[in-house]
Amino acid sequence: xxxxxxxxxxxxxxxxxxxxxxxxxxxxxxxxxxxxxxxxxxxxxxxxxxxxxxxxxxxxxxxxxxxxxxxxxxxxxxxxxxxxxxxxxxxxxxxxxxxxxxxxxxxxxxxxxxxxxxxxxxxxxxxxxxxxxxxxxxxxxxxxxxxxxxxxxxxxxxxxxxxxxxxxxxxxxxxxxxxxxxxxxxxxxxxxxxxxxxxxxxxxxxxxxxxxxxxxxxxxxxxxxxxxxxxxxxxxxxxxxxxxxxxxxxxxxxxxxxxxxxxxxxxxxxxxxxxxxxxxxxxxxxxxxxxxxxxxxxxxxxxxxxxxxxxxxxxxxxxxxxxxxxxxx
Amino acid sequence: xxxxxxxxxxxxxxxxxxxxxxxxxxxxxxxxxxxxxxxxxxxxxxxxxxxxxxxxxxxxxxxxxxxxxxxxxxxxxxxxxxxxxxxxxxxxxxxxxxxxxxxxxxxxxxxxxxxxxxxxxxxxxxxxxxxxxxxxxxxxxxxxxxxxxxxxxxxxxxxxxxxxxxxxxxxxxxxxxxxxxxxxxxxxxxxxxxxxxxxxxxxxxxxxxxxxxxxxxxxxxxxxxxxxxxxxxxxxxxxxxxxxxxxxxxxxxxxxxxxxxxxxxxxxxxxxxxxxxxxxxxxxxxxxxxxxxxxxxxxxxxxxxxxxxxxxxxxxxxxxxxxxxxxxx
Numbered sequence: 152x153x154x155x156x157x158x159x160x161x162x163x164x165x166x167x168x169x170x171x172x173x174x175x176x177x178x179x180x181x182x183x184x185x186x187x188x189x190x191x192x193x194x195x196x197x198x199x200x201x202x203x204x205x206x207x208x209x210x211x212x213x214x215x216x217x218x219x220x221x222x223x224x225x226x227x228x229x230x231x232x233x234x235x236x237x238x239x240x241x242x243x244x245x246x247x248x249x250x251x252x253x254x255x256x257x258x259x260x261x262x263x264x265x266x267x268x269x270x271x272x273x274x275x276x277x278x279x280x281x282x283x284x285x286x287x288x289x290x291x292x293x294x295x296x297x298x299x300x301x302x303x304x305x306x307x308x309x310x311x312x313x314x315x316x317x318x319x320x321x322x323x324x325x326x327x328x329x330x331x332x333x334x335x336x337x338x339x340x341x342x343x344x345x346x347x348x349x350x351x352x353x354x355x356x357x358x359x360x361x362x363x364x365x366x367x368x369x370x371x372x373x374x375x376x377x378x379x380x381x382x383x384x385x386x387x388x389x390x391x392x393x394x395x396x397x398x399x400x401x402x403x404x405x406x407x408x409x410x411x412x413x414x415x416x417x418x419x420x421x422x423x424x425x426x427x428x429x430x431x432x433x434x435x436x437x438x439x440x441x442x443x444x445x446x447x448x449x450x451x452x453x454x455x456x457x458x459x460x461x462x463x464x465x466x467x468x469x470x471x472x473x474x475x476x477x478x479x480x
Numbered sequence: 481x482x483x484x485x486x487x488x489x490x491x492x493x494x495x496x497x498x499x500x501x502x503x504x505x506x507x508x509x510x511x512x513x514x515x516x517x518x519x520x521x522x523x524x525x526x527x528x529x530x531x532x533x534x535x536x537x538x539x540x541x542x543x544x545x546x547x548x549x550x551x552x553x554x555x556x557x558x559x560x561x562x563x564x565x566x567x568x569x570x571x572x573x574x575x576x577x578x579x580x581x582x583x584x585x586x587x588x589x590x591x592x593x594x595x596x597x598x599x600x601x602x603x604x605x606x607x608x609x610x611x612x613x614x615x616x617x618x619x620x621x622x623x624x625x626x627x628x629x630x631x632x633x634x635x636x637x638x639x640x641x642x643x644x645x646x647x648x649x650x651x652x653x654x655x656x657x658x659x660x661x662x663x664x665x666x667x668x669x670x671x672x673x674x675x676x677x678x679x680x681x682x683x684x685x686x687x688x689x690x691x692x693x694x695x696x697x698x699x700x701x702x703x704x705x706x707x708x709x710x711x712x713x714x715x716x717x718x719x720x721x722x723x724x725x726x727x728x729x730x731x732x733x734x735x736x737x738x739x740x741x742x743x744x745x746x747x748x749x750x751x752x753x754x755x756x757x758x759x760x761x762x763x764x765x766x767x768x769x770x771x772x773x774x775x776x777x778x779x780x781x782x783x784x785x786x787x788x789x790x791x792x793x794x795x796x797x798x799x800x801x802x803x804x805x806x807x808x809x
Contacts, residue, residue, distance in 0.1 A: 230775060286640060299740075308632065310742030311615060312775070317739040320773050322732050324654050332773055403651050410646040411628075411740055413639030444649050444661055446559060446641070 157261070159215050161206055162468030163225040164268065164460070165251075167191065167243030172205040173464040174213035177221075179279065181465070183213030191244040198244060199254055206259070220261040224471030225251060226271030226463040231313040236265040239312065264471035267313040268463050272456075273300025274307055275466025276418045280457035285415040289408050290456070291318060292421035293401055294376075296331070297339050301412060307470065318404055319343065342400035344422050348374040350393045351382070360387040376422035383427070394427060395434045402438025409439075409447050420456030428455045486590070488544050490535055491797030492554040493597065493789070494580075496520065496572030501534040502793040503542035506550075508608065510794070512542035520573040527573060528583055535588070549590040553800030554580060555600030555792040560642040565594035568641065593800035596642040597792045601785075602629025603636055604795025605747045609786035614744040618737050619785070620647060621750035622730055623705075625660070626668045630741060636799065647733055648672065671729035673751050677703040679722045680711070689716040705751035712756070723756060724763045731767025738768075738776050749785030757784045 158177040164170065167189060174183040185208040187201055206223070210216070229241035236252020238244075255263040266274075273282075273290030282288035282302065290300045299318030301308040308315045319339035320332060327336030328346065340346060348371040355364040363382040367373045382390045405417055424431045436453050443451070458465060487506040493499065496518060503512040514537040516530055535552070539545070558570035565581020567573075584592040595603070602611075602619030611617035611631065619629045628647030630637040637644045648668035649661060656665030657675065669675060677700040684693040692711040696702045711719045734746055753760045765782050772780070787794060 301740075303632075303637065308741065311744075312742075314742040314775055315740065317742075317773060321736040321739045322652075322771055325652075334771055334773075407650040407736060408740065410650050411630075411644065411737065412637065413641075413643040413646075415640075442651055442663055444646060444663075446643055 156218050157221040159213075159219045160221055160468040160472060161209070161223040161259075162464035162466070163202065163206065163223065164463040164467070165189075165202065165225060165227045165244070166268070167228065170202060170205055171460075171464055172202075172209040173461075173468070174209045174215050175465070175468055179465065179469060181461075182215070183209045185209035185212065189244065191246075195244070195246045195249045198246065199249070199251070202255070203258055217259055217261070220259060222261055222468075222471045222475050223255055223259060223263040224266065224271070224467035224469070225255065225263065226266055226268035226467040227251060228268050231265055231267060233265065233309060233313060236263060238265070262471070262475055264467070264474045266307070266467055266470050267300070267309070269298030270300040270307050270309060270313065270316070271467035271470055272420070272458075272462035273418070273466065274302055274470045275458050275462035276420070276456055277302040277466075278469045279465060280462065281418045281454045282416055287412060287414040288416045288418060289316075289412060289414040290418045290420065291401060291405065291408070292419075292456075293342055293397065293423045294344050294421040296345075297343050297401070297421070299408070301414070303412070305473075318408065321404060321407060323400055323403055338400060338404045342397040342404075344376055345371065347379065347393055347397045347423065348372075350396075351379060351390055354387075354389045354393065359389040362387045363390065376426035379423075380426040383430070391430065394423070394430060397423060398431045398434035399438045402435040403442065405435060405439050405453065406442045409443060409451050413447070414451065416452045416454060418454055418456050420459075420462065424455060425459065485547050486550040488542075488548045489550055489797040489801060490538070490552040490588075491793035491795075492531065492535065492552065493792040493796070494518075494531065494554060494556045494573070495597070496557065499531060499534055500789075500793055501531075501538040502790075502797070503538045503544050504794070504797055508794065508798060510790075511544070512538045514538035514541065518573065520575075524573070524575045524578045527575065528578070528580070531584070532587055546588055546590070549588060551590055551797075551800045551804050552584050552588060552592040553595065553600070553796035553798070554584065554592065555595055555597035555796040556580060557597050560594055560596060562594065562638060562640075562642060565592060567594070591800070591804055593796070593803045595636070595796055595799050596629070596638070598627030599629040599636050599638060599642065599645070600796035600799055601749070601787075601791035602747070602795065603631055603799045604787050604791035604793075605749070605785055606631040606795075607798045608794060609791065610747045610783045611745055616741060616743040617745045617747060618645075618741060618743040619747045619749065620730060620734065620737070621748075621785075622671055622726065622752045623673050623750040625674075626672050626730070626750070628737070630743070632741070634802075647737065650733060650736060652729055652732055667729060667733045671726040671733075673705055674700065676708065676722055676726045676752065677701075679725075680708060680719055683716075683718045683722065688718040691716045692719065705755035708752075709755040712759070720759065723752070723759060726752060727760045727763035728767045731764040732771065734764060734768050734782065735771045738772060738780050742776070743780065745781045745783060747783055747785050749788075749791065753784060754788065
């Protein structure tokens, strides 16, 4: 079998609510995409079958055979064993110690690289999006939680178990609300979409966000980023303050990350930013400029992500290529 | 001239109050050391002459000639142009745009590598001290300010102008005292030796630290780390609280750094830690364990630095060797 055949890549995004398989040609142009619901409650054996079925459906649509695959890159949540390609723990998926790499490699007979989903998304933005292959790119994605990633001189900072860039858990206030890990005042505790929705639900309950109350009520999981943007469009001015507060806190976290890693570009993505890019970016930049050392003030770019929900699959595939090329040297 | 001759290294620490030149053999065993006062007020031309004289005095003591030099590593304060080896700005030295690398290379006819002083100190601890050549080592040095460094997979994280790991300037409190850059609530503003001395001077003035009042008075530059340790030994219990507060804040900064970079080992050095290692380390560890994600709690080691004021010169020399070997590949 001539190795020229092995030209195509699979990028996979293993999310808590949906899974997505992309097929790319040798230039990382997407030629097919398949999505399914995750159905985490069915357990890991069923989950792995769904992953394989999703990839096969995308390959069929792309008219790409197994022999044409150069590799698979899969972005997964939670701490990972990178060498073995094992998802150690992913509560959202109901997974523990799942050997994703081995199972996909055996099934598709092609090399597979497992990476953290947010890391993969950051690498995607670095290679193909807002990161422009800069020397150092940091990605911050405020969503249900707040994830981060860093590409430093072309390589992801991963840590031994993919535990680098847990930016949602840095202490930001000396005291504050509890986050999911029971810590008070972390970035997530005050700035995640969950925290914003909880504040918005209180505003709705108090009569300060009538449009939102009418549309979503006070159940926080019914208040999505898009609803917050719509509420602002429809005159709920109190919601502007709440979103700006989140952006201020993210701005402080950007200050921290910049002082430690001195990135050229900080890419902001995730649900809140995508729904309200101008409002959000402006407040992050304002906080950043006010609080950062002058060395960085006019140097560090803070820009919106470009790839949306494509970032993780695309980045996972491109990172797989990078790792496989490095290993073959 | 056979290249086997080039076996010895110079390590140089360019500090605000003193300068130090070490001569090392090929195994980085120190065979001579010369120190002088910096005399920054004399300007950069005089400063460069003093640097050269200090190196030559150490070489004379070591009985090492210029022909035996493999390279010079010099740790400098302030933002640097790494490629050109220029100190861009060092207020403590009264230096601006000083081409250290070119001048030392021309004078000693051997390759010279300029690095940031705290980075060099961290690299020294990584190679020869408490860092034990771990995958990722972070150094934090609470002194007059608070400097940091990071060795990630054998390389210093430097940033384009040596602006990485400015940990003293991360925002730690949502409000707080002003630091030297005019920012409120940064780590330095509440935890540096200056901040601790200022709090101790207030305690002395209020009669809460009688031993310290007797020994040092209330002029903060007369209250050094060693005086604080002595005050505690002599019954000024209020000073314990003040030092513990500094250590708590450094502990929170360790939490932040660990969540971003997932180091295996965090090395704590600098005047405050050296003067009161047990008291300081215990409070940093306590704060860390209380506040960090469980993933890291029993994994990350927090240890005292081993090399004291040797770290920068030794690390600068070892880093020079590493850079020169890499460039010759």
